[in-house]
Amino acid sequence: MTDDRPPVVIGAGPAGIRAAATLAAAGLVPIVLDEAPASGGQIYRRAPPGFTRPYRALYGFDAAKASRLHTAFDGIKGHIDYRPDTLVWDLRHGALHCLSAGRSREVAYRDVILAPGARDRIIPFPGWTLPGIYTLGGAQIALKYQGCAIGRRVVFMGTGPLLYLVAYQYAKAGGGIAAVLDTTPFAAKRRAVPGLMRAPGTFAKGLWYVAALRARGITIANGIRPVEAEGTDDAVSALLYRNAAGTERRLACDAIAFGFGLSSETQLADLAEIPFAFDPVQQQFLPERDIAGRTPVRGVYLAGDGSGIAGADAAELAGERAALALLEDRGHEVGKPRLAALERDLRQFAGFRATLEAAFPFPADIAAGMPDETVLCRCEGVTAGEFRRAARALEADEINRAKAFSRCGMGRCQGRVCGPAAAVVLAAALNLPPERIGRLRGQPPVKPIPMAVVT
Amino acid sequence: MDAPQFQRLAESDRPRIRLVIDGRPCEALAGDTLLTALLTNGRRLRTSEFGDGPRAGFCLMGACQDCWVALDDGTRLRACTSFVAEGMRIVTRSAVDMSAPGRPKDELIPLGGKARSAKGAL
Numbered sequence: 001m002t003d004d005r006p007p008v009v010i011g012a013g014p015a016g017i018r019a020a021a022t023l024a025a026a027g028l029v030p031i032v033l034d035e036a037p038a039s040g041g042q043i044y045r046r047a048p049p050g051f052t053r054p055y056r057a058l059y060g061f062d063a064a065k066a067s068r069l070h071t072a073f074d075g076i077k078g079h080i081d082y083r084p085d086t087l088v089w090d091l092r093h094g095a096l097h098c099l100s101a102g103r104s105r106e107v108a109y110r111d112v113i114l115a116p117g118a119r120d121r122i123i124p125f126p127g128w129t130l131p132g133i134y135t136l137g138g139a140q141i142a143l144k145y146q147g148c149a150i151g152r153r154v155v156f157m158g159t160g161p162l163l164y165l166v167a168y169q170y171a172k173a174g175g176g177i178a179a180v181l182d183t184t185p186f187a188a189k190r191r192a193v194p195g196l197m198r199a200p201g202t203f204a205k206g207l208w209y210v211a212a213l214r215a216r217g218i219t220i221a222n223g224i225r226p227v228e229a230e231g232t233d234d235a236v237s238a239l240l241y242r243n244a245a246g247t248e249r250r251l252a253c254d255a256i257a258f259g260f261g262l263s264s265e266t267q268l269a270d271l272a273e274i275p276f277a278f279d280p281v282q283q284q285f286l287p288e289r290d291i292a293g294r295t296p297v298r299g300v301y302l303a304g305d306g307s308g309i310a311g312a313d314a315a316e317l318a319g320e321r322a323a324l325a326l327l328e329d330r331g332h333e334v335g336k337p338r339l340a341a342l343e344r345d346l347r348q349f350a351g352f353r354a355t356l357e358a359a360f361p362f363p364a365d366i367a368a369g370m371p372d373e374t375v376l377c378r379c380e381g382v383t384a385g386e387f388r389r390a391a392r393a394l395e396a397d398e399i400n401r402a403k404a405f406s407r408c409g410m411g412r413c414q415g416r417v418c419g420p421a422a423a424v425v426l427a428a429a430l431n432l433p434p435e436r437i438g439r440l441r442g443q444p445p446v447k448p449i450p451m452a453v454v455t
Numbered sequence: 456m457d458a459p460q461f462q463r464l465a466e467s468d469r470p471r472i473r474l475v476i477d478g479r480p481c482e483a484l485a486g487d488t489l490l491t492a493l494l495t496n497g498r499r500l501r502t503s504e505f506g507d508g509p510r511a512g513f514c515l516m517g518a519c520q521d522c523w524v525a526l527d528d529g530t531r532l533r534a535c536t537s538f539v540a541e542g543m544r545i546v547t548r549s550a551v552d553m554s555a556p557g558r559p560k561d562e563l564i565p566l567g568g569k570a571r572s573a574k575g576a577l
Contacts, residue, residue, distance in 0.1 A: 035517060036536075042516055048486040048538070051466050119518040131498050131511030132460055138515035141535075145515075146491045147466030152458075173464045234509050235460065235498045255460070265518075378513070378521060381505030412520035417513070448520055448533075 005108060006031050006081065007326055008096065010088050010268065011115035013041020014312045015304025017073045018319030019113045024076040026327050031081040031107060033088050033098060039073045041117055042137060043312045045145055046070065058144055060169065061205055062312075069316070090444035091271045097444070104453045111299040111329070113322050114268050115315070118305035120162075120259035123366045123421045124384075126374045127229030132236035132255045136162040139257035140169065149175035151255025155239050157181040157226060159360040160261040161202070164209035167218070177218050178253040181241060183260070183363045185223035192359035199352055225366060229256060260362055263420050265306045270442030272300045278435035281354050282309055283362055284420060285439035291343050291350075293322030294329075301326055314349035317342050367421040368428035376425060377418045379411020387422065388429040398438045402426050412448050415440040460511055461494040475527075475544040483539045490515065490522050490534035492543075499547050500524050500534055509547075 009020045012034035023030040032039075038046045044066040047058060055063040083100065090097035096107040120135035127133075134142070134150050136158060142148045149170060155178045156167040167180045196203040213220060223244030230238040230250075239251045269287035270276070274295045276285040289295045289302040303322040304315035321342045324334050370376065372385025390396065390406035399422065402408065408422055409415030415422065419440045427434040445454070469484040476496055483492035490512050493500055499509035500522050512522035515535045522534040527544040 047466070050469050050486045052468075053465055057465075119514060119516060129503070129507060129510065131509055134512070135514050135519075138513060141515040142461065142491070143464065146461075146486075146488060147464055148461040148491055148495065149464050150461060152462050175462070175464055231508075233498075235511070254458075375507065378510075378519070381503060381507055412523075413518060416518045417521075447517070448523075 005110040007323075008033065008107060008109045008112040009115060009323075010096075010112065011041065011117055011304065011306070012036065012039035012073070012082075012084075013115060013117050013304060013315065014044065014069060015115035015117075015306075015315040015319035015322075016041070016113070017069055018316045019115060019303055019323040020080055020082075020319075021072050021076050022320045022323035023326070024079050026323075026332055028327075029080055031083065033086045033096070033107070034082070034084045035087050037084050039082070039084070040066070040070060041312075042141070044069050045141065047145060051147070053147070057173075060165075060172075065312070087447055087449070088268060089446055089449050091268050092444070099445075099449050099453060102450065102453070104449070109299070111301070111326050112272075113293070113301045113303055113319070113326060114272070114306060115302075115304040115319060115322075116265040116268060116306040118262040118264050118309055119416060121160075121261045121263040121362070121420050122258075122417050123260055123363065123424075124370065124374050124376050124378070124418065125226040125228065125366065126371055127231060127236070128258075129375050129378045130229055130231045130236040131234060132253075133229055134255070134257050136160070136166050136257045136259035139255075140166045143169055143173055143175070149173070149255075150257060151253065152176045153178045153253045154255040154257060155179055155181060155251055155253045157183070157224070157239065157241070157256060157258040158260045159183045159363065160259060161206065161356075161360065162259060162262075164206060164213065166257060168209040168212055171213060171216050171218060177213075177216075178239075178251050179219040179221060180213060181224045181226075181239075181251075182220065182222045183224060183226075183366070184360060185244060188361060189222070189359060192355065195352075195355035196359055198355065202356075225363070226258070261357075261360060262305060262309045263416075264308055265416075267414065267442030267446040269295070269300075269302060269307070271444060271446070272297055274300060274302075276439060279308060280435075281357050283364070283434065285435075291321070291346055292325040292339075293318055294325050299329075308353075310346075310349045310353060314346060317345050317349070321346060364424050367424035370421070370425055376422060377406075377408040377411060377415075379413050379417075380407040382406050382408040384425055387425060391426055391429055396426075397430055397432060397436070399423055399426055400438065400441055402437075403440060409440050414443060414446065458498075459495050460498040461491060463495060472539055472541050474539060474542065477546060477548055485539075487539045488535055489524060489532055489537045489539050489543070489545070492539040493524065493534060493545065493547065497547070501547055 059066040086100040227240040274287040301322040303318040370384040376384040391402040396402035481496040513519040
């Protein structure tokens with residue numbers, strides 16, 4: 001009886017947890033596939049066993065939310081089929097291919113909620129592959145998950161809410177900070193204030209972090225552009241940058257954390273054959289879905305940052321809404337007022353996205369003007385110049401062709417790191433709008449798996 | 456020896472674990488990822504296959520795949536998502552160091568290396 005197949009949830013962050021809890025509340029026993037060893041996702045990632053810091057130290061203002069979400073998951077854990085340490089590496093013909101403990105198994109599905117989350121959005125700059133240089137999210141994980149700072153004198157650089165949050169968390173934990181370098185010009189921030197006031201919580205937290213950093217005497221500079229990371233003894237020793245006035249400055253450091261907002265994990269949605277469309281606000285191709293998380297592909301639902309960046313609060317709502325959509329489609333009775341409330345709140349988050357993108361604009365000019373000698377693809381060691389030359393010489397006006405000709409985006413990470421910037425580099429080199437050059441297609445395995453598993 | 460890349464700020468009161476990095480006996484803490492264990496003892500995880508120097512991870516969340524390290528029995532582990540275990544023997548300076556283009560097979564790689572910019576390496 002195929003109809004007895006339990007629903008599957010991929011991911012156990014805010015979206016996946018709320019989806020699983022909603023399905024469990026309806027009496028179903030969902031299979032929850034989580035690549036991590038414990039639930040929580042990246043934002044509410046739990047410390048390993050034996051770590052003792054309290055929630056307040058780990059999650060700050062979001063401690064109550066983290067605790068609520070963890071408690072919710074722990075409450076349903078006995079009523080669902082939770083499979084941690086499980087990588088879904090392929091999805092096709094109604095089957096999920098799951099790698100766990102060195103073995104791959106197939107999980108047949110009738111309906112699945114994809115909640116794979118997001119990663120830092122990166123723009124390479126000269127020297128960025130030197131040891132000591134990490135994403136902002138990576139710097140946060142080092143502290144939250146391991147109690148470590150990524151260096152003794154850290155530069156935080158880029159844009160987005162994570163920039164000030166992670167710098168603040170480092171300062172509070174006693175970490176050494178060289179400076180916080182924000183690519184957003186001060187004027188752009190000031191213009192964004194009226195819009196940000198519509199989400200007073202987010203705005204207040206941001207102000208708090210900035211004030212706390214300034215109170216500690218930490219330099220904050222706006223409107224900067226990275227020039228080059230310099231290295232000594234095979235590790236980073238300084239960041240060369242241009243300040244808002246265009247003057248080059250050299251800042252000694254032993255670590256750099258950088259990032260420019262977030263980018264959705266869309267590989268599984270791609271393998272599920274969901275159509276994608278270019279989102280002009282987030283400047284990336286995203287899988288098509290409606291407000292309820294339904295996609296044009298029957299039985300496949302999307303929730304959370306993996307279907308477009310909206311943040312953890314929105315992800316919780318989207319997870320619940322997608323699960324309710326799944327239940328509706330299975331013929332369950334679903335409370336209409338709750339649906340309306342969820343959709344109203346989700347629309348509000350979607351509307352607020354444009355404001356956030358204006359407050360933390362993606363500095364596409366850094367990618368477009370990337371010096372030719374910059375390593376663009378750190379997996380395959382492809383420079384921006386090699387990528388541009390291949391694209392121009394072979395008339396590769398589509399990013400998968402440019403990838404095939406240059407190997408950029410063909411490595412282990414499948415373009416997760418270089419992809420967003422490579423799209424801008426290519427579009428600029430060929431003088432085309434970014435939506436014209438397409439997106440890197442997802443390929444199985446979506447992450448490296450041992451050869452023995454597939455042969 | 457270079458100062459380690461990572462600095463412990465909290466959670467240091469965990470049981471000690473012994474491991475061997477490039478033949479050197481080292482210590483880590485139970486609950487450390489392999490990445491943390493290596494970077495609280497040094498500044499590198501592996502060597503880039505393309506001759507552009509050492510790498511020490513990047514995203515720490517299993518996305519970038521730039522932290523795969525080799526144990527001396529040939530096992531490969533993603534350092535940011537693997538936990539360190541007692542007696543692990545890790546090799547961060549693999550044969551790739553010896554087979555970089557233009558490098559004589561018998562030349563030893565200097566442990567320190569001299570100052571260079573990323574531009575200079577390309």
